[in-house]
Amino acid sequence: MTAMLDWLPPDLVQYPIRTAREATDTAPRARQPGVEVDVTCVAKRFGETEVLRDIDLAIRPGEFVAIVGHSGCGKSTLLRLIAGLEQASGGTVAVDGHRLDGARDRTSDTRILFQDARLLPWRRVLDNVAIGGTGRAWRAKAEAALARVGLADKAEVWPTTLSGGQRQRVALARALVSEPRLLLLDEPLGALDALTRLEMQSLIDEVWRAQGFTAVLVTHDVGEAVHLADRVVVLDHGRIAQTWVIDRARPRPRGDGELGRIEQRILDRLMQRQSA
């Protein structure tokens, strides 16, 4: 299709694509399709150290991909590349067909859930959720997002009075307000206690199924990856070592035997590396 339009000036080629996007942006909809992410032949170096190399990862719209690996295997860096927070030393990262090249790299379509909630302590919970937008409509959306994560009654309190799990839920609400088409999760549950973590996993699964965005989860918790993802990518020494497709029906019950077996085999792969 693009080949056929080669003779047109580039901005005209983009035109139909843009109108389609704008139409979906303004029309109210219950389910927003996720974006496609294409990581091609990516390498990332910090000075002398090579953190990532030969990374090829194509993520379908609406897919939930988990990236697991040891600390320092480059999984967070890969996520930051997809977020446009870092630039690849080689190869390309494209989100929704747009190559991220550092200049206009972040779109309102992408949201990140960080390991720490990163709430502004000087803004009340609802104002934290509503960050980045203005107006009454936006505020109503923020209220809805806060209600979605079950914290509507905390709208007017200061973030410092919340528990760690509540803070992370507020951060999730903040990410959801703009109805992102790509949600990047950078070990968001790493600092939570086990029970809160399970609750948050169910909430993320629920929200993802309801909204249909593309999700990329970086985690060191293999069980979490297996529970949530359609595909688990095992990263080792900056390369993709294994890929597991997990097509179990959702919501996935805890203690599912098949999931347990996959988790065990991924763990074996990770431990084997350590003992070698």
Place this chain on the structure above:
Amino acid sequence: MTGPLGKRSLGIVVPWLLPALLIVAWQGAASGGLIATRVLPAPLDVLAAAWKLVHTGELWQDILISTGRAGLGFAIGGGIGFALGILNGVSPGAARLLDSSLQMLRNIPHLALIPLVILWFGIDETAKLFLVALGVFFPIYLNTYHGVRTVDPQLIEMGRVYGLGRRRLFFEVVLPGALPSILVGLRYGLGITWLTLIVAETISASSGIGYLTMNAREFLQTDVVVLGILIYAALGMLADWAALALERRWLAWHPTFQPEAV
């Protein structure tokens, strides 16, 4: 029922016990002739002197003049310090150019400049304003700069990811993040303002509290001298209270100012 209430009112009364006792003892010692009036007049005499000066209108005049000087000097020095602190905090280029020079100047005690300032400006208003502004400049500059520099970079990154432009990033993340430090600078600056003003007015003035006390010294009016000192203390305290009130208002989110975490 009355237990906690009684405890509470007791909590309010207790800190004032010692000062009250001291004043009573002072009055007793002065009336009893233990302390010569030349050395330290009785509290009631000081009160009487205040009453007299209030009646002639002289006291208000002097308080107004001194407060005006303090306010103007503080506004000039604090304003420049704040602006430079923000500039250097936000722009590494400006910081490289300016910060080390300012740090060098900081080591000169501003009161050491008095002889030079008198040579430059004589003994008129400019000299006093200059000294106050110079004294206030550094604490405000340093704390603003430090505050902006130490805003959590993770919050700034979050703001960028969540679509804040430069302007909103500054007003919604950087400035509020720097505010606790800026307010520390403000309180320091206010303290220095009064200190500098006292020195400047005592050395050379034809109006203001400092002039009032120095004039009274020449006529051996110890009660007026003590009154002047007390007024300086009261004004300094008022300024500090105002700064504290600002802190309570602007830093209501800060854990320090929250009644109790739930």
